Amino acid sequence: xxxxxxxxxRPAAAQDVPALLxxxxxAEGWLRTKGTDQWSDRETGExxxxxxxxxxxxxxxxxxxxxxxxxxxxxxRGPVDRDFWTDADRPETALYLYKLIVAREASGRQLGTRVxxxxxxxxxxxxxxxxxIDTWRTNTGLHAYYERLGFQHVRTEAPxxxxxxxxxxxQAGEVALPHDLLPIGPREGCHGDGTTLLEVPHQRADAExxxxxxxxxxxx
Numbered sequence: 001x002x003x004x005x006x007x008x009x010r011p012a013a014a015q016d017v018p019a020l021l022x023x024x025x026x027a028e029g030w031l032r033t034k035g036t037d038q039w040s041d042r043e044t045g046e047x048x049x050x051x052x053x054x055x056x057x058x059x060x061x062x063x064x065x066x067x068x069x070x071x072x073x074x075x076x077r078g079p080v081d082r083d084f085w086t087d088a089d090r091p092e093t094a095l096y097l098y099k100l101i102v103a104r105e106a107s108g109r110q111l112g113t114r115v116x117x118x119x120x121x122x123x124x125x126x127x128x129x130x131x132x133i134d135t136w137r138t139n140t141g142l143h144a145y146y147e148r149l150g151f152q153h154v155r156t157e158a159p160x161x162x163x164x165x166x167x168x169x170x171q172a173g174e175v176a177l178p179h180d181l182l183p184i185g186p187r188e189g190c191h192g193d194g195t196t197l198l199e200v201p202h203q204r205a206d207a208e209x210x211x212x213x214x215x216x217x218x219x220x
Contacts, residue, residue, distance in 0.1 A: 013056070020074055024052075060077050075100045078096055083165075084134050116170075136164055153168050
């Protein structure tokens with residue numbers, strides 16, 4: 001008999017910050033065991049945490065919680081990163097996915113895949129064409145993971161001040177696990193059937209959402 005799923009997705013709140021920071025620290029340690037230097041730079045980590053707090057304040061960060069309301073995973077959405085994506089990429093056509101982290105204790109539950117599926121459905125609901133990511137350039141294992149989930153490598157950018165830059169995208173609305181959709185809740189009127197999408201702030205297609213147009217650095 002198939003076990004009943006107990007995980008659900010909800011907006012991150014201020015009280016989740018300690019758990020989110022613990023998730024980040026755990027991920028840093030695990031990545032070191034895999035021979036990658038991803039998230040190993042202290043300044044990069046502090047900057048990322050600051051952006052994370054802003055994402056929570058702006059309602060752009062989400063968490064997956066378990067039966068006891070323990071935080072098992074997190075994901076954020078955000079504006080286009082102008083160090084990587086240009087006007088030629090039509091940035092308004094995509095939802096940009098950031099900070100996807102899954103707790104080691106939840107490994108094997110396919111939470112990462114299910115979160116990406118939810119973001120994909122959200123992107124389609126907003127009328128977008130793509131879900132886009134940028135990842136650490138040297139983490140080839142992570143590149144392979146995203147490619148297995150249907151992401152296509154667009155190109156690799158290498159600005160001197162950034163270590164990320166492996167760019168990929170997947171068609172909005174595409175789901176890898178259509179029979180295991182991540183439920184949303186708890187919320188009045190939401191019964192955790194995996195079909196309801198809570199209202200979240202949309203990424204506006206104007207200059208503010210797209211971010212400042214920074215000079216391109218590194219190889220084109």
